[in-house]
Amino acid sequence: MIQVSVIASKLNIYTLQSVAVSKDSVIVPTLDGQLLRVTLDGKSTSIVNLVQAELGVPFGIVEQEQDLIVTVSGYLPQHYLLRVKSDGKVETIADLTQRSGFYGAPFGVTLDQNSYLVTISTDVVESSSELIRVSRDGKISPIANLTKFGNPFGLVVQNQSIVVAQSYGQLVRVEKGEATAIVDLKAQGFGIPFDVTIWRDRLTATTNSGLVVQVDENGKVNTIADLAKAKYQIPSGIATFGKDLVVTTNGGFLLRISA
Template sequence: MIAIAQGLNIYTLQGVAIDKQTLIVPTLDGQLLQVTPKGKVTVLVDLLKAELGIPFGITETNGDVVVTVSGYLPVHYLVRVKPNGALTIIADLSKTSGFYGAPFGVAAYNGEYIVTVSTDVVDSTSALLRVSATGKVGAIANLSEFGIPFGVIATQRGFVVAQQNGQLLQISPGGKVAVLVDLLKGGFGIPFNMAARKDDLVVTTNAGLIVRVNPQGVPSLLVDLLKARLGIPSGIVVSNGNLIVTTNAGYLLQINL
């Protein structure tokens, strides 16, 4: 396990992305940080200074990154960021998220974006949305039965969503929802974010764990970062077969498998 960088202001629901060999890390300060494999940190863009908010979910697509952003008014956006830091608002998600909600995860899928949204964090109402490249927003599935949705990834079968109540949900492009696995019931904690590695999923949880889930939905422990005193893992991405993970203790880690 290698600490690429530390001292980063990371919240437990924020993701991480990789563009070529550069890592992109959202922070609670509202910044997107560029981090090289050797740990050099530079600010790509400050979304708070741009009066947009704090970035949470993030995905790389065609050399850009797309992030979900929440402000304080409240305002919520899906934003594209170019490698030079130039910003474009893809969609205003404020109406969809509501006064007490927020967007969290985002994944790129067939030229569109798949976004998890809590429409009310108090009542734990939620949905999975499809956002077109031109900003048109449509619903895929209502996820309120499973609490607030966090991370999302696109797979060959559709989408997998991490839920507040402990489940990983398998959701078809048409909106059919099935439980892949209940990690909380299995003693692994609440899932935050995911990445695909070969045929498996690798998942961060609030118990401080990184968990492997095979295609049949069987989980197994990979790493206990809390026990290693590295904090609770949040964002996760696969690079050259290894894991890149952020934690709420401010670490950006490389975990060699």
């Protein structure tokens, strides 16, 4: 039996922003540039405001050894992969501005051994995109071109492959530089995936139709929760929290999903 509970509400969240877990709290990027630390009893504190620091709006986020690894997109344009320390100190890992270009942006980020995997749109309008690897010292190397699947959003490492949520509706698996569709969620009526994690050994994604869905090893899709129907609006970020899930929505909710 799936249960959905509210951790916090009235958060300023955009649908393409992810969410991360750090120790016993949840880190939520907001549209006004903050990284909010939210405890399970709903209390929130701001770690840093990246817009005020003139770095941009945070999108992808993942925790690494109590640091936060964040993609940001500014308006000049300027795009970065950042490391944010627990005290709010910000370090630039890599300048992604030339890679993303004037009309692009970096979106998702996750860890892979000792480096970072980042999804980048090189032109949001044209939906040209790629998956790159960034070393800890900021060296950038391409992994795969994802343009035929649209703009890339959230991503997760599964076994020896990388799974990316794409704007044309697919969850895409990247192995040895080759990208293939696992499932077309949009074509099956589940919507466009925004973010993806692994929960109970299965790919679990948020979609723009308001759903949280799971995909098994055969590509079969099962709806876990209809958050739009429950009036939490459209889910965006998703991450595992112990045995549960945490999900953000563009209605400003931070939710906990348990079974």
